[in-house]
Amino acid sequence: MNPPTQALEHASVRQYCKALRMPVIAANFLRLSEQAIKEQRNHIGYLEALLAMEAEERDRHAIANRVRDAKLPRVKTLEEFDFNQARQIPAAKIRELAEGGYIERAEPVVFMGECGTGKTHLATGLCVAACRQKRRARFTTAANLVNELVEARQQNAVKRVLTRWLRYDVIVLDEVGYVPLADIGAEFLFQVIAERAERAALIVTTNLPFSEWTQVFPNPRLCKALLDRITDRAHIIETGTESYRFRRTLEVRQKKKAS
Secondary structure (H helix, E strand, C coil): CCHHHHHHHHHHHHHHHHHCCCHHHHHHHHHHHHHHHHCCCCHHHHHHHHHHHHHHHHHHHHHHHHHHHCCCCCCCCHHHCCHHHCCCCCHHHHHHHHCCHHHHCCCCEEEEECCCCCHHHHHHHHHHHHHHCCCCEEEEEHHHHHHHHHHHHHCCCHHHHHHHHHCCCEEEEEEECCCCCCHHHHHHHHHHHHHHCCCCEEEEEECCCHHHHHHCCCCHHHHHHHHHHHHCCCEEEEEECCCHHHHHHHHHHHHHHHC
16 A cells, blocks of 8 residues: 555544544554554454553543542542551451442441541542442532532522432542531431432541530431431441551651651
8 A cells, every 4th residue: 555545544544533532542543553463463353452442541531530520639549548557447348348339238338536547538548449430429528518508508409409419329428527517507417318328328437436426416316317327237437546647747757857
């Protein structure tokens, strides 16, 4: 085949790829064709390699989009968590949860412990794991969720906002117990949790033992009902009382002094 004809064919392939939104194939079809000739692969093998490359890139984009849509304050993975520094946390249990069975069974996960013990990191890591499994996930703090619903109430949009929150496969509700909630805020929080009970997964982080939740939810009946929904079939993981972050900071300082 003469060079002008070959150039036209290459341009045509790129144009088709652009129309079909296959940029990876457009960028790699020539290189892979040369590789296929060297390896004496047939046309089916060549096509399979091209399609696999395109599919992998689309998967990466889909995961990245889901992680972005989860609105994580900071992307942290379970692979980054140092279980050797937090031996009280059951690593095997966390890895089991990361496989996603709790999502399919709509089981709550509760991380309970003092500040700096890894609750938010672990919850974020499970959120990222869910995104990798192409689940719709969303991260928020209890205070931010309540504020959003209070604002929606002022605009007569509570039903629309609640419906949107129900669409997620996983919700991470961070910092439950850090800020006392007024009655209307507690009622909104209960509404979100109750609507998701046995229908969709919920991950909660809290610095308070359940016996002290009345400090945050002053209505005892509402508090009891909320705990009933959160703890039913839940995976409750205690992260301890010793700050992982504080200990890590001390270790870094000691290393700097030693050097």
